[in-house]
Amino acid sequence: MAEAALARVPLVQVPASAPTDPFIKWVGGKRKLLPQLEPLMPPGVKRRRHVEPFVGGGAFFFARAPRNALLCDVNPALVATYEAVRDELDAVISGLAALARRHGKEAYYGVRERYNAARTGTKSVSKASQAAMFIYLNKTCFNGLHRVNRKGEFNVPMGRYKNPRILDEERLIMASAALQSAEIQCQGFEGLLRSAKPGDFIYLDPPYEPVSRTASFTSYSKDGFSQEDQTRLRDVFAALDQRGCKLMLSNSDVPFIRELYADWNIHVVHAARAVNSDASGRGKVPEVVVTSY
Numbered sequence: 001m002a003e004a005a006l007a008r009v010p011l012v013q014v015p016a017s018a019p020t021d022p023f024i025k026w027v028g029g030k031r032k033l034l035p036q037l038e039p040l041m042p043p044g045v046k047r048r049r050h051v052e053p054f055v056g057g058g059a060f061f062f063a064r065a066p067r068n069a070l071l072c073d074v075n076p077a078l079v080a081t082y083e084a085v086r087d088e089l090d091a092v093i094s095g096l097a098a099l100a101r102r103h104g105k106e107a108y109y110g111v112r113e114r115y116n117a118a119r120t121g122t123k124s125v126s127k128a129s130q131a132a133m134f135i136y137l138n139k140t141c142f143n144g145l146h147r148v149n150r151k152g153e154f155n156v157p158m159g160r161y162k163n164p165r166i167l168d169e170e171r172l173i174m175a176s177a178a179l180q181s182a183e184i185q186c187q188g189f190e191g192l193l194r195s196a197k198p199g200d201f202i203y204l205d206p207p208y209e210p211v212s213r214t215a216s217f218t219s220y221s222k223d224g225f226s227q228e229d230q231t232r233l234r235d236v237f238a239a240l241d242q243r244g245c246k247l248m249l250s251n252s253d254v255p256f257i258r259e260l261y262a263d264w265n266i267h268v269v270h271a272a273r274a275v276n277s278d279a280s281g282r283g284k285v286p287e288v289v290v291t292s293y
């Protein structure tokens with residue numbers, strides 16, 4: 001076979017879609033909460049399109065591997081990584097394998113610099129290479145955090161892992177399989193007003209309202225998520241309920257959130273998660289799940 005033709009043959013055969021785990025770590029990831037969320041899904045959920053406007057690490061989506069999905073997030077690097085894992089898996093895997101072979105302190109900061117040059121447009125780098133760098137940094141940075149400075153540059157230091165699993169090929173193949181049936185969009189949650197259809201199952205997992213004023217874990221992006229944002233989200237929730245969508249929303253169990261969603265059903269679930277950096281904030285934390293049905 002000619003070399004050019006060989007280059008087009010995918011090295012990895014993507015299998016049929018099946019439930020799997022996220023391929024990145026993400027703050028607020030829902031993997032551990034799934035056994036409590038799944039019983040709260042609406043009737044006939046298998047027939048419905050699965051929509052997530054705050055997809056993050058996508059724990060719910062990957063656990064369900066639905067036949068039809070719309071995934072959105074406001075983080076452009078995250079969205080581009082999903083697209084690359086869906087459409088250019090071979091290139092992502094070979095890029096990540098090369099980064100994994102060279103991993104070390106000097107390499108980490110070198111990749112971070114190249115990644116930022118690519119993200120800020122200083123240097124042109126392919127989407128698959130950017131995705132490989134995104135996954136590499138996610139696996140090796142401090143706590144899998146995604147934090148950017150005012151200029152949009154990723155500035156998380158290297159984590160202290162002895163032997164981080166940088167390339168998990170099997171997980172990426174399963175993720176790519178699940179993503180084959182997904183449309184992916186980079187947009188703020190208000191974009192749902194354009195794209196949601198009657199009958200959709202929409203799982204909303206926004207940055208949480210802080211439990212106390214010192215908690216600072218709502219700053220996912222450089223803009224953060226304010227009480228005004230929470231109120232605008234409630235208005236979108238109400239509009240989509242009117243449209244006939246089936247909505248399910250997670251947030252912290254605080255009076256402000258309970259008041260916003262007083263017109264709908266409020267369930268309580270318990271997350272085993274550290275909410276503060278001090279030991280007193282650890283343990284089971286109550287959260288609300290609001291359903292429109």
Ligand SMILES: C[S@@+](CC[C@H](N)C(=O)[O-])C[C@H]1O[C@@H](n2cnc3c(N)ncnc32)[C@H](O)[C@@H]1O
Nearest residue numbers: 026028029030054056057058059074188189205
């Ligand atoms: C709690 S995390 C979602 C976690 C996800 N459910 C998981 O399992 O990993 C919140 C996500 O909302 C995104 N986000 C923040 N503000 C947003 C906005 N205005 N519109 C859409 N997404 C937003 C963040 O980038 C982040 O990925």
